[in-house]
Amino acid sequence: MKKKALFLALALAGSTTAHAQTAAQPETAQKESDSTETTSHKAVSEIDKLTIIESLQTIKKDPSQVKFHSAMCYDMAMPPEYTTFSCPTCGTETQYSYQSYQGEVANRVAYLIRSxxxxxxxxxxxxxxxxxxxxKDNDExxxxxxxxxxxDCSQTFTWTANTIEELEQLSLLFVSFPVTEVDQGHLGQQKIEPEKLSEYLSNRLLCPACREKHGLK
Structure with a gap:
């Protein structure tokens, strides 16, 4: 009788262990699925990077492949004299002449952050x-x-937009790749000369070392 009880206990223990192993399998499968998804995202990122670099190289060799177009726009008849810059960091408001470089920046804060x-x-x-x-540079x-x-390499580098013309050019950075067309803005306006497009984009997307590596300097 004791032997039967012992065999029964061992059988139940084995069944419990087998059930536990079976129950653990979905978790393993889930981990494998997560890993595949992460790799997939990385692969897409690498493909996008290659597409962008190849597009920049193509534009440099032959800018005529990009279609440049303009649209009819209307300027404000009587713009206000001043505009307000609202600091996105501290919230302090500073007034600037509406038609100055500082005023242009003030009017684009939300747009630039959003873009x-x-x-x-x-x-x-x-x-x-x-x-x-x-x-910190009140006198400059x-x-x-x-x-x-x-x-390409994630190394940080800095650049500036110091004129109204350079502010206008910032929208060039929002193009889709590969680049096939560019909006030059107002009819008759030219944000950038076609032969300078590749250089402009390269200088703001790639560090100096990577520009040289990819023949984009």
Whole structure:
């Protein structure tokens, strides 16, 4: 009788162990699935990177492959004299002449922050020069400063947009790749000369070393 009880206990223990192993299998499968998904994202990222670099190389060799177009736009009949820069960091408000470089920056703050995600390389904007509280260079011409993580190697580098013309050109960074067309803005306006498009984009998406590596300097 005791032997039968012992055999029964061992049988139950074996059944429990087998059930536990069977129940653990879905968790393993889930981990494998997660790993595959991560690899897939990385692969897509690499493909996108290659597409962008090849597009920049193609444009450099033959800018005529890109279609440049303009649209009819109407300027404000009587713009206000002043506009307000609202610091995205501290909230301080600073007034600038509406038609000045500083005023142009003030009017684009929300647009630029909203559009950052469209730039193919991770990019950060520093508006501090335009804030009466945050600015450290009160005696100098303010600069709109950018820090970009190189599309290829992730090394950070900096650049600026210091004129109204350069502010207008920032929308070029929101193009889709491979580049087939570019909006030049107002009819009759030219944000950039076709032969300079590859250089402009390369200088803001790739660090100097990677530009040289890919023949884009």
């Amino acid at each position: 950052l995600g469209q730039i193919k390389a991770k990019t950060e904007i520093d508006f501090s020069d335009f804030c009466s509280k945050c600015s 011409q303010p600069e709109l400063k950018f820090t970009t993580h190189c599309l």
